[in-house]
Structure formats: C-alpha cells, structure tokens
Amino acid sequence: MDTVAVIGGGPAGILAAGTASKQGKKVILFEKNSNIGKKLLITGNGRCNITNNCDIENFIKNIVNNKNFMYSAFYTFTNTDTINLLEYFGVKIKVEKDNRCFPKSNKAIDIINAFNKYLLFNKVSVLKNTKVNVITLNKNGTFTLHINNKKSMTFNKVILATGGKSYPKTGSTGDGYIFAKKFGHTIIEPKPALAPIKLKDEKLKKLQGISLNNTKLTAYLNNKKLHEQTGEVVFTHFGISGPAALSLSSYINRYSINKIKLEIDFLPDYNYQSLEKLIKSLFLKNQQKNICNTLCEILPKKIIVYLLDNLNIPFDKKTNNVTKDERYKIINSFKKLDLNYNGLKSIEQAIVTSGGISTKEINPSTMESKLVKGLFFAGEIIDVDALTGGFNIQIALSTGYLAGLNC
Structure with missing residues (x-):
C-alpha cells in the first residue's frame, strides 16, 4: 500500500488527505497547530466565505495570476462539490451578495468541524502539533520526513500544502517554500495580495x-x-x-x-x-x-x-x-x-499570498512536480491567487483534491 504524507492542515491539505485515502492510500496529515483549518476561522470576518456560487468561467476571471493553470482543478472539483461535501457532513450553506457562500450558522468553526468529520470518515491519521523540519529525497524515490520530536518517517509520496506567508499566526510561515526550493523548484517571490x-x-x-x-x-x-x-x-x-x-x-x-x-x-x-x-x-x-x-x-x-x-x-x-x-x-x-x-x-497582514511555487514546474492536471516524481503541491503554496469572494479557498480545495486524486 502506498503511503502519503500531507503537510499542512488547511483546506488544501484536508482535501488532499481525504481524497488520497479514498484512493486506498495510507495517509498521514501533519499539522503544526493544535487543530486543522486555523486560517479558516478568520476568513469572512469569522464566518468563513468557503466558496463562490458563480460558474467556472467566472471563477477563472477572478483569478489574478496564472488563470489557465486552474482549469483542470476547477472542473475536477467544483464549487458545487464543495457545497455538497460540507452539507453531507452537516453544514448547510447559504449564498449572499456577489454569490459568496457561507455556512448558514455564520460560524467558521462549523466548517472546521465538518472537515474533521470528513477526515475521520476517510480514515486519515492526523498528527497535530507536529512540525515537519526537513524532507529528504531518498535514492529509491521515497521521502523521509524529520519531525519536531526528532522522529523520522518515510513515505512514497508527499503533498506540500503548507500555505503561503500571510497570517503567520495561523501557521503559514513559508515552510513549504524552503522544502520546494531544496528540491530545485523556482519560488516566485511571495508578495501581499488582498492587502x-x-x-x-x-x-x-x-x-x-x-x-x-x-x-x-x-x-x-x-x-x-x-x-x-x-x-x-x-x-x-x-x-x-x-x-x-x-x-x-x-x-x-x-x-x-x-x-x-x-x-x-x-x-x-x-x-x-x-x-x-x-x-x-x-x-x-x-x-x-x-x-x-x-x-x-x-x-x-x-x-x-x-x-x-x-x-x-x-x-x-x-x-x-x-x-x-x-x-x-x-x-x-x-x-x-x-x-x-x-x-x-506587509504580507503578514495580507489575506492571501501572491507568488509561490512556479506553475511552470507543476502539472496542472495532477498537481505533481515536473521536477521530482511523487512530490505534489496544493493550495496557497502555488503561484495562483484570486480576488475576494471565496475564490482562494476554492483554489485550495480544488488543487488539494487533484493532488490527492493523483498521488
């Protein structure tokens, strides 16, 4: 059985982990915080603008950088899929001005609770308060993760979903850029977006x-x-x-x-x-x-x-x-x-990060690295960002799903 490490417990990592587990992989999700989805708690003024109810072409129009990269991800896991998933795990969604989607309860914590249920349902092991310090690529193509308790674990595949550099208190401190750079990836300089x-x-x-x-x-x-x-x-x-x-x-x-x-x-x-x-x-x-x-x-x-x-x-x-x-x-x-x-x-005060892993080095149909076999990317770590309205979270969910599906 293939083993998969997903690093980062935001929306991208959650969908990647759940989807990979559904494919029969043994998945461990590494989250440095005490709970998953910490950044979701502050989106939409604490209400969590989880997605947008517009059509896919309008999703593409609302992307600022690298629009074409997102076509495959958006059509594979849509905004409707997001709404259906959340409603399956008990969160009713309402549509407000400009097609912005929120939980009917107006509570972001309900979204996080639903995602916790989703991970449990899909038998994903979640290691909280666990920081990955180093990732080593072995000669046989496997990856060894060295974590904060000095323990090491080896996996067949790795999905980096560590986020960008905005709101570092939520855990987005740019760790993924360091890992990716070590594997030879180009990092487009991270800049504040929606700032x-x-x-x-x-x-x-x-x-x-x-x-x-x-x-x-x-x-x-x-x-x-x-x-x-x-x-x-x-x-x-x-x-x-x-x-x-x-x-x-x-x-x-x-x-x-x-x-x-x-x-x-x-x-x-x-x-x-x-x-x-x-x-x-x-x-x-x-x-x-x-x-x-x-x-x-x-x-x-x-x-x-x-x-x-x-x-x-x-x-x-x-x-x-x-x-x-x-x-x-x-x-x-x-x-x-x-x-x-x-x-x-500053980028620490921005809603999202612009910049990140160059899209030229990622397969848009699978989210796999074009440089390192078995390495995948999802979410804000990638050089794709959009306007306000739920588009950035949907980018995370769609790319996470695609990475999990193909790892």
Missing part, C-alpha cells in the same frame, strides 16, 4: 473611518492604465482598505512603488457632464448656503473639507460666488483625485 493600501498623505488621515460603497480606484503602471476596481472603499489611518482596495492590491503588488500611480473616482456613476449638471443645480437651489454644506449632499462632509482644502477654496464661500474655474476644479477632484501610493501593508 490594505498605504498612502502618503497626512491630511488624508482625517478621513479615517469613512466608508464609501460605490467608488472606483484606478492603478497606472508607468502612466498606462493597469487595472480599475469599483466597490467599497474604507479610509484608514494609513490609507485605504475595503473590498475595492484589497482587490486592486493584487494587481499592483509585483511592481515597485515609484512605477504605480493611483487615482480615485468618488462618483463613478456620474460622468463629467452629469456631475456638472448636478452641482449647478445644487448651487442654484442653495445660493446663500456655503459651498461645503451644499456639497455635503453629494459626499460626506469630511471628504468635502479635504477636497476643498486641497483646492484652496474657502469652506464658507457662498455657492453663488463660486467661479466657473472653481466649479471645474471641484468636479475634477470628485472624478479624478490622485492618491500618493506608498506600497501595501
């Missing part, structure tokens, strides 16, 4: 706590449009966060700060002409009111104060005294305000 964006602007700190539901962020690389993202933006003490900012970060994380320019459109539903018409109408109706209070009908007061201050237009200026040139400047600042980009928050 808050830092801005260099002291006055912007006054906007801390403001949340705008419909805002457009645009990134330029060497003055050419790279990507734009519309959605919720939250102003913080260091810059911006929220779904739109987090998603945009995944497109700019591989470029140096001085090559990226950012701008914000506070009112993407208005073009310049319609916005000018709106402001003219407001000014006409409120001729004796000051400009700040009048514009507060469009955007929060703190933003208006910030914009007027930037434009050197007095807050208390009456609307009937606003010049055509000032009105144009106001409209332009609403539609196209430059943000002083200062990088991203």
